Amino acid sequence: MSLPLKVYWGIAFSVFLILFTFILTFITVHLTNSYIKEDKGKGLSNLSLQIANNLDRYMWSRYSEITILSKLDSLHSNDSISDKREILNRVQEEIPAFSWIGITDESGMIEASTSGLLENQTISERPVFIEAREGPFIGDVHEALLLNDLLPRPDGGKLELVDISVPLVNTSGDFKGVLAAHLSWEWAREVQSSIINPYIDSGEEMEVFILSSTDQRVILGPESYIGQTLPFTDLTKSNLTNGWEVETWEDDQSFLTGYSQNNISLNYPGLEWTVLIRQPEKAAYTAAHHLSIVILISGIISAAIFALIGFRVAGKIAKPLHRITQQAELYTKGNSANFIPFKTDIKEIEELSSSLQTLINTLGVTESNLLKMEGIAYRDALTNLPNRISLELTADELLKLLNLRGTNLLFSISIWTALSR
Template sequence: MSLNLRTLFSTAFAVIIILLTALLSYVIGNRSTQSVEVSIGSSLAEEAYQMSEKLDHFMWSRSGEVEVLSKLDAFQEPVDASEVSGLLDQLKKSLPVFTWVGFLDNKGNVLSSTDHILQGTNISQRPVFQEGLKGTFIGDVHDAVLLSKLLPNPSGEALQFVDVSVPVTGKQGQINGVLAAHLSWEWSREVEASIVTPLKERLKGVEVFVVSRKDDTILLGPKALVGKRMPNEVLQKARSGNSSWIIEQEQNQDSYLTGYAYGDGYMNYPGLGWSVIIRQPAEIAFASVHQLERFILISGLITAAVFAIIGWLLAGWISRPLGDITRTADLLSSGADVEIPSSTRFKDVAILSESLRNLVNNLTKTESKLSYMSDMALHDKLTGLPNRAALDEFLAHAVSKAKQNRTTLSFLYLDLDGFKKVNDTFGHAIGDALLQEIAFRLMDCTRDNEIVARLGGDEFVIILNTSAGKPMQEAEIVASRIISKINLPIMIRGEDLHVGCSVGAAVWTPDGGSDTIETLRLADEALYISKRSGKNRITFEAAS
């Protein structure tokens, strides 16, 4: 009987540990995979968004420079060809990305150009002239036709350009001609390097693609893939306008963790619809997870063998007093008035039995008391909203998460307009009911991962999770929604009540140099500016 019990114990220990190891490996593997997906995927999506922004900003800047140049008096009739040539050469010298710049008359003849290339040539059939007559034109990446044999090309590779052209109008509004420029596509490599080089130091095997909206052609990427078409799935997601990430499975090939973004323009530049794709092979991305799973499995098997031996040795020695405790516990569960026995054989078993007696007596009431105290300490009694202590606790976690995700926190400091009048006119009971309704409305305007806290009186603070790119715009949308909702009539005990809401806002950024206490103070100052400016509005603190 004793031998069978030992065998049972050792086998049970081994099986339980193996099952727990398998479960632990599965759970940790899944959670780690999800964590890696979110961490690396978000990083890739953020880098894709930044590169898309840089590409669009660059094109916006260059088109603006050409447009400003076209307004100079030198291009007015009669045209001073030498002065125009000087201006064009100076532009190319200052910005070498302008490979060729030329001034065309309204018939398409090149009157002046950098280095006199194509000067005297008629290019009226080229899109850069035809579209330039209609207005500002920015053409997608294309191979050189006329310029390929005229421009220096040390690399020997095919030259590619992006076109920019604007109409040149006279003082009477007539079109005198077109100012056209070809930008070398090599500038995109500089943008790529500024984004990808730091990324490759952190993540191995990263590839970057810039894909044209026209024919889904790869404009920038590994040399072997430039000029080929990109699969449609990731492009469709990118062209939805959102910057995000997916796990991409290419047909009969490896899978990738892919971040994407869509270039929808900058300021008044509408963009050329370039999609930026940054990906990393999933095998590389999840290598650390696979190593962890193997380590857990091997460790679990070794642990199972060790514990099986230990269980076999200790089972017979320990099982008898534990059996007495177990039988007594069964009697307790059936309602018998007995106590868990103590044992003199093992000191640890004696301590265990005493601890179990204390645990049974105190666990329920202790747990209830702790739960009640915790809830009272972190919530406002009137509205049930988190109080200042809960806000501080939330911010500690929110700041850490924002730093990890490279996002921002927007602070909205709210004060009700007209609340004192309601309180004085209808009494504190109505005022308290009004505050409770306001709390419901504020919570309805926020998301689950954000917080609405009452600091006292009719002052509230809302912490929003906002992006790194447009936190003020996102915060203003939420604040406007809050103001609109607060302004709706509130019916309490037959009384139709009306109050407004003034909002002060400030944005905390991970690299901004200020802590959350300072940001909250800035939001409070902005609130008083809203109050002094007419109330029922939002003001962003300028110093934030």
């Protein structure tokens, strides 16, 4: 089925633009996804590094404070236990992150402590004392044992602590005891929240995991993961100390995962925690998805607009062609045709109109010449009457007509004779 030119052009414009839109959308989404994956991955890696550095700096600050405190003469003198306890209480008031601070003797018996907690009890079997006899010690996160029922627990949950301890030595270098401190693990949550919460508040889906350096178990993160070991941790840590990957977690969901280890060059025995930040891969591509929708809608609207434009442009082209066609039909029916070139601002149509006009004029002249030649061939030059050729043609036509009607041949011959005289 033939279509009008303007309809054809309208459809052609629409199909072209829709195909172009789909191709553009596919390419744009593919490139955008790659860019977003790279950008988001680096962003998560940088955030994890920021959290790891802040954790390290915080621990270094607390370690430095305990180290300085251990050098105070008041803690090495024969001052009363109450005086030493008062010093420890004032430090705790200034730095609330210290849940407990205590001083032991050479055997591990606690002599003085904040609020008098655990005084006259021994910690000789605890790492916080055993390790500190050889040098400064920082212990990983653990549940409180002796202090579990003595200190307030956050939100009614488990009380988790980080250990810091340094040896106490006299001027001769002899070991005289240990200055030990327990940090509440809540400070780590505060460090994490101060960095991550602005992103979460803006609608980003993020979860933070802090892994122990000893057994790679989760020591801070979503409640359901606490104490667990992540299946891909070894692979992640073996690659780089800082980076990102697309990891498939145990629920078979893909996450962009940024990771970093504590690696600040500070003069203290760090814990080398690993910080992971994960974001669902689908959530990371939300911007690309929205962009693809915008491109598709824009393409469809553009296709509709350009279809109308194509319809109008095709109409401008088709109108003079239609007029030329009408003139040609008049000519074929024997009517006169006046092919005057149309002023259409389209050079090819004007040339077509002019060529057809020339053709019609030529055909008219040829037809006129043929009529003149026919008149010369069938009429006598002197009398202008039909000559013998014309009469023979006329007789042949009459004979054919008479034969069709069954007219008497004798009558026909008489007519022929009469015409020949």
